[in-house]
Amino acid sequence: MFKLTIAALLAISTSTPALAGQVYSYASQVNDVDSVNSHWIETESGVILVDAQRILPEAERALQHLQATTSKPIIAIFVTHPHTDHYGGLPVWTEAYPAAKVYMTATALRSIREDSRGYNAARAKRHGERFAAQSALDAALANAIIVQDGQSLDIDGTRVTLQEFGPSEAETTLAVSLENNEQVFIGDLINVGVPAVPFESLENWLGQLAEIERLYASFEIYQGHGPAPITADEANEQRTFLTKLRDLVAARIADESLSVAEQDEIVFALEAEWPFYDGVAGNTRREMLAFDAGIVAEQMGAKVDR
Numbered sequence: 001m002f003k004l005t006i007a008a009l010l011a012i013s014t015s016t017p018a019l020a021g022q023v024y025s026y027a028s029q030v031n032d033v034d035s036v037n038s039h040w041i042e043t044e045s046g047v048i049l050v051d052a053q054r055i056l057p058e059a060e061r062a063l064q065h066l067q068a069t070t071s072k073p074i075i076a077i078f079v080t081h082p083h084t085d086h087y088g089g090l091p092v093w094t095e096a097y098p099a100a101k102v103y104m105t106a107t108a109l110r111s112i113r114e115d116s117r118g119y120n121a122a123r124a125k126r127h128g129e130r131f132a133a134q135s136a137l138d139a140a141l142a143n144a145i146i147v148q149d150g151q152s153l154d155i156d157g158t159r160v161t162l163q164e165f166g167p168s169e170a171e172t173t174l175a176v177s178l179e180n181n182e183q184v185f186i187g188d189l190i191n192v193g194v195p196a197v198p199f200e201s202l203e204n205w206l207g208q209l210a211e212i213e214r215l216y217a218s219f220e221i222y223q224g225h226g227p228a229p230i231t232a233d234e235a236n237e238q239r240t241f242l243t244k245l246r247d248l249v250a251a252r253i254a255d256e257s258l259s260v261a262e263q264d265e266i267v268f269a270l271e272a273e274w275p276f277y278d279g280v281a282g283n284t285r286r287e288m289l290a291f292d293a294g295i296v297a298e299q300m301g302a303k304v305d306r
């Protein structure tokens with residue numbers, strides 16, 4: 001009969017490396033801004049980080065968490081999309097690991113460097129020295145590597161495949177997938193428990209969600225906010241919300257304008273269907289949904305009363 005001795009068990013446990021495919025996550029916790037996730041995985045001799053936090057103190061905190069999980073150095077940092085909560089903390093990571101390579105799309109790099117949406121300036125005004133100076137961001141991006149849609153990279157023995165999704169929630173989003181592990185880091189293309197905000201294009205986003213459901217049907221999906229991982233079912237839920245938002249707006253802009261009363265009607269209808277959505281970043285659910293109604297009406301060419 002086969003019998004496993006204590007000595008044999010010990011031999012197994014000491015020779016077993018860290019669980020392959022283990023994803024570690026840190027979700028920031030500060031009072032005045034919403035929580036954002038950083039995720040990381042180990043390679044043979046290093047660490048791949050996805051998203052860099054927003055404010056500098058939280059990036060420091062995330063770095064401490066990472067260093068508590070592994071003694072390996074960060075060798076690669078991916079930025080999923082050019083919203084400050086995903087790249088603002090970059091200087092903390094690149095100063096701690098100057099040899100780490102920073103990867104993002106050309107659109108994301110240009111957006112952060114040029115601050116084309118004014119996000120950096122707005123955050124600096126709001127958070128003061130807790131948000132990175134443009135010069136510090138530029139320094140962190142000095143050697144950034146531009147990646148392409150469909151590209152695959154071998155990072156220290158780990159195969160990473162990249163998919164670029166164009167303007168939708170953000171100007172662009174890079175999905176970073178580990179196909180061998182059926183894991184993908186998706187940025188904010190799927191939101192759970194809060195209203196989705198199509199800052200750039202609701203119509204594109206609907207198409208992207210269909211593709212996400214197809215591409216990542218059996219994957220663990222690691223998103224930018226809230227408990228991860230999720231599954232592709234959540235992409236479908238996101239699509240349901242955005243479709244409803246689009247239809248509610250479309251039904252009210254035959255006159256090419258959206259009044260305050262019409263915005264209220266839309267908010268009310270969405271709240272009835274998603275009564276437990278939270279607000280985001282100090283904004284109530286109602287404020288978020290009204291913002292959604294306005295931004296989508298504008299994307300459809302209507303004038304919005306505010």
Ligand SMILES: [Zn+2]
Nearest residue numbers: 083085188224
């Ligand atoms: Zn975000």
